[in-house]
């Protein structure tokens with residue numbers, strides 16, 4: 551699992567129990583999954599189709615630094631299935647796990663479109679292949 555993105559838990563991210571609001575965390579995860587899919591599939595038109603099994607393992611509090619990890623669990627024809635974990639940056643305590651996030655590659659008309667990808671690619675390799 552690669553942890554690409556860090557977030558700092560601020561006062562506006564808290565719930566009435568003074569811990570990180572779950573909906574805010576899910577927003578960050580959805581955004582991270584969308585960006586990951588856009589980069590992998592090289593298409594800005596992707597949507598979240600399905601999110602499964604969310605486990606809120608522990609809470610985060612104001613001032614915590616958390617990091618969001620994403621990995622690919624499957625390449626479909628039009629879909630990309632991701633797995634996500636969020637942990638405390640300093641202690642590595644898991645905060646949440648999401649088993650399956652299915653992102654769908656769309657064409658210009660908003661219909662599912664085959665993406666043609668079968669393995670994880672890195673931008674630095676794409677750039678070096680261009681030169």
Ligand SMILES: CCCCCCCCCCCCCCCC(=O)SCCNC(=O)CCNC(=O)[C@H](O)C(C)(C)COP(=O)(O)OP(=O)(O)OC[C@H]1O[C@@H](n2cnc3c(N)ncnc32)[C@H](O)[C@@H]1OP(=O)(O)O
Nearest residue numbers: 584588594596597598599600626627628629652654660662
């Ligand atoms: C100029 C500057 C620009 C900057 C730019 C920067 C980029 C910045 C990016 C931002 C990116 C925003 C994205 C944010 C993320 C949202 O907020 S997206 C908004 C929320 N999501 C939606 O509104 C989606 C609504 N749903 C739909 O429109 C339709 O269901 C869909 C997605 C078009 C799919 O339609 P469908 O009829 O289900 O299609 P179907 O062909 O049956 O299935 C398509 C694929 O989904 C899979 N699937 C279908 N149902 C399920 C299910 N229940 N479970 C699992 N898989 C399923 C199928 O197996 C299939 O996969 P493959 O086998 O082809 O691999």
